[in-house]
Amino acid sequence: MLDDDTAISGAVEGRVVVAMSGGVDSSVAAALLAEAGYDAVGISMRLYATPQENYTKSCCSPDDLFDARTVASSLGIPFYVANYQDAFKERVIDYFIDEYRYGRTPNPCVACNNHLKFDILLKRSLALGATFLATGHYARIDRSGEHPVMRMGVDRTKDQSYFLFGIPREALNRIIFPLGGLEKDEVRAEAHRLDIETADKPESHDICFVAGGDYKDFVAERLGKEKIQPGKIVLPSGEVLGEHDGIHNFTVGQRRGLGVSYNEPLFVHSIRPSDGTVVVGPKGSAFSTALVADRCNWLSFERPPRSFECTVKTRYHASPVPAMVTVGDDPTIATVEFLDPQGAVSPGQAAVFYRGDEVLGGGWIGETRG
Known part of the structure; x- marks a missing residue:
């Protein structure tokens, strides 16, 4: 059962590469696309080799790659593992450590999407002759207008559009999110209906490359005493x-x-x-009235208006709040003024702009103003 936004007229004969992490979401995404008649190919990204033994809460671990291969085999689709360890270390792990070193709060999931899934993997997919790249993210691509736009996932408790603001606007035509129109319990139900091996696999909530979730020790060990x-x-x-x-x-x-x-x-x-x-x-002293976001990427505009009202999220688990956005001559820099002061606005995190459920774009918080 693919949602209406995913059904692309005349494209079912096309090849789609599915990023398979070994979890239930990407497994169901692959199964639904194969069931719909797409020429599906599964690819898992090998992102790191670690001596740590606690893989149970991470994604992309050796066990996860095995699960992805098992699911692909049961679906009868080709499966490959792409080694992106060097790119992951440089663009995600090193970035993660450097952000904490300089007093900022990193978001490795956004960095991974920007630099690996929707850059390197997308390019590889197209090189393999694929028309589309699909992932198990809870977001939607609305193709009803002149240009596709990104929207929040129907399941607001699982919506992952915040992590996806960095996708190039021109790439939206090449991306499918099969789960965007489903609730999480519906995805589990689909997994059981399709008899997928990972149907009851628990979700991962920790940082995938930090075993046990203790990022402080991880960062300190890699910085060394001289850089702390x-x-x-x-x-x-x-x-x-x-x-x-x-x-x-x-x-x-x-x-x-x-x-x-x-x-x-x-x-x-x-x-x-x-x-x-x-x-x-005290709590009140940590509130911000405005922020400046840099490296902005715009999904709904070729070039954004000079100023516009919208809602903005400054953390994944935060609710969107009303704000006025002003963009100067450089469209990659935006000033965001909140209607009401906001707490815990952290340099290094993403500011993502919404109009209703439409994702307008976003950028990285460079500075805040009290």
Whole structure:
């Protein structure tokens, strides 16, 4: 059962490469496309080889590649493993470490989509003679208008459009999201209907390359002592509350694990990598009235208007909030002014712009304004 946005008139005879991670979502995506008559080919990306033994909460582990191969075999479709370890290390893992080193909060899932799935893998798919690349993301491509637009997935609790703002506008014609019109429980039901081996496989919620989910130790180990930036923990007034052993342990909006005590709850307000200072304060002091986003990518515009109203998400789990966006001569830079001040707006995270359920585009938060 493919949703209406996925059904592309006259294209069912075309080849589609399906990015298969070994999870239930990408398995169902491949099965639905094969069932609909597409010439489906499964590809898994080998992204890292790690000596860590805890693969149970990660994706793209050796066990996951085996699951993907097993599903492809049961569907009777060709299956390949593409080795992208070097690209993943450079564009995702090294980026992840550097962002924490410089006091920003990275988003490795966006980086992986931008640089691997919808760049390197898309190009490889086209080189293999495919018309489309499909993934198991919960988002939709609406092809009813003059140009395809991206929309949120029907299941708002699983919607992944936030992670997809960096897809090149011209690539929307080449992408299929078979699950965008389904609720998660419907995907599970489809997996059982199709007798897919991964039907009851649990979801992964941790950072895929950090076994056990403890990113702080992971970053510290790879930075080494000479690159870790210790410093002071201070109030906005400058009063010193304590010291810390590395800014990589903090992110804007963080409340727990600050290592200092005070007469009311404290939140990380800002991080100064120049001298290692972490500024903390009561909740109200950590609110931002505006942000500047750079490296913006626009999905609904060839060139965005000079200013427009929309809603914006500044974290994956945040709700979209009303804002005014202003774009100057450089369309890759946008200033976002919130109608109401927002908390935990973190440099390094993505700001993604919406009009209703349509994804207009997005960029990376470079700075915030109080």
